[in-house]
Amino acid sequence: MMDSTTADVAPADLCSAGPEVHPRPDGQDRYTISEVVAITHLSAHTLRWYERIGLMPHIDRSHTGQRRFTNKDLDWLSFVGKLRLTGMPVADMVRYAELVREGDHTFEARQELLERTRRDVQHRIAELQGTLAVLDYKIQFYGGAKPAPERA
Amino acid sequence: MMDSTTADVAPADLCSAGPEVHPRPDGQDRYTISEVVAITHLSAHTLRWYERIGLMPHIDRSHTGQRRFTNKDLDWLSFVGKLRLTGMPVADMVRYAELVREGDHTFEARQELLERTRRDVQHRIAELQGTLAVLDYKIQFYGGAKPAPERA
DNA sequence: TAGATCCTTGGAGTGCACTCCAGGCAAGGG
DNA sequence: CCCTTGCCTGGAGTGCACTCCAAGGATCTA
Known part of the structure; x- marks a missing residue:
């Protein structure tokens, strides 16, 4: 699953500590919610909830409206997981996510x-x-x- | 009152494993709930709640029914504070308190x-x-x- | 002796981080 | 065509650890 042969990490790897390895290379990275559940060990409920409260960037949708997560989303989730381990309240993580969305001046x-x-x-x-x-x-x-x- | 300049409690040792230092010597140790609030930084609500759920041994009462805490109670609270810092759920602390009450065979x-x-x-x-x-x-x-x- | 402050109780309320539910749409297999 | 599986939504529910409330009794200070 964690295919370490594909060294597909962009140099501007800003969303993680160290090189991330993704299940699928960029370009084929359109994961369903259940795939993301398997990868992150978060529940589907939690993933949807994260999106609702603004802790995720806007997630792509399939033509039928289902979520399609990208490698970038996975990186973000893994960083969020680290922040969660620090004990940071979700509200603060949302604040951080907002800062990211607001652009470079933050x-x-x-x-x-x-x-x-x-x-x-x-x-x-x-x-x-x-x-x-x-x-x-x-x-x-x-x-x-x-x-x-x-x-x- | 509880800062490190007043020498009534060894600062880092307040919640200690080693020899405890108490605000008053054994024999004069009948603290009101508000004194215990000042010492432990727990709220009076929380102290009463701890007693209710069985996390405290039975607390002495004054002739009018007000709580009077002892040095031993302070020691116990400081230990409970440490357990709380570990992230142990309150239910488990209650379990531990029960074991203590059950006696040496535990x-x-x-x-x-x-x-x-x-x-x-x-x-x-x-x-x-x-x-x-x-x-x-x-x-x-x-x-x-x-x-x-x-x-x- | 008045007034402020402290303490009592049971039970209700709060905030957090999920967690689940009902009701319904969409795609694939037999 | 139907059935199962997977996904969607808004909103309600859960568990934890407090936290507060109302109403009343006790105690201290002037």
């Missing part, structure tokens, strides 16, 4: 948004590392399993 | 639950580090700011 705003997100992520990582310490302390306590009369 | 189950949580946290940290890479790639792209006519 470059700075986008960069700033990304940098703020980056700081949030680092903060979150630090927090999680803090919880690891607590968890280890507790686990070690249970490991040295002397039942103590304590709320632990 | 030691193993508790340890296991904590170890699973620990693995989740490490997974999450790895995920976040992955997003950092993407973010850095993007930020760097905006940094080398040559506007390209593309969805970025």
Whole structure:
């Protein structure tokens, strides 16, 4: 499925971290919603919902009105997936999508948004590392399993 | 009152795994709900809700029925705070609280639950580090700011 | 002793991110 | 031609974790 022999990534690969590999080469990239479900592991509901709320650019339609997603859409979805992992609220992702649609003069705003997100992520990582310490302390306590009369 | 200049609580250690520092010594530890709000930064609503759903042990009451929290309750809340940071669902925290109430024979189950949580946290940290890479790639792209006519 | 503030309760409401439903169109196979 | 499958839509429903409300009792401050 992820055909790594087709090195079809455009040099201006702005929608992803690193070279993306697509299921089909550009030109034949008209995926149905169920194909995109299989690729992204998002539900069809969610994909339609993303479009409705403006988190997706306008999606192509077949002559009968069915959605046809492109490689670009896939790249965007994969980036959105990363943003989602950061814990960014959907509303903020929509804001970012709007900035993209508004054109090049929003470059700075986008960069700033990304940098703020980056700081949030680092903060979150630090927090999680803090919880690891607590968890280890507790686990070690249970490991040295002397039942103590304590709320632990 | 809770900033790092006032030495009533070790700042990073507020929610700690190690020796706890309490606002008042054992024996004088009968905090009202609003004191606990100030200490934990949870809302009074949330504290009452925690009690209702069984996430707290039974809280002492004054002769008029008002809650009086102890140092032990504070310790528990700080641990719960850590668990919350891990992203553990409240239902699982309640489960853990139940195990604690059930007594020493649940030691193993508790340890296991904590170890699973620990693995989740490490997974999450790895995920976040992955997003950092993407973010850095993007930020760097905006940094080398040559506007390209593309969805970025 | 008055007034402000704090605390109590059960239950209802909120915001987020989906998630599902009903009802219907369109294409392909037997 | 019918049946199944896939897709469409707007709107309603879900689950989580709070968050707030109304109405009333308790406690502190002047």
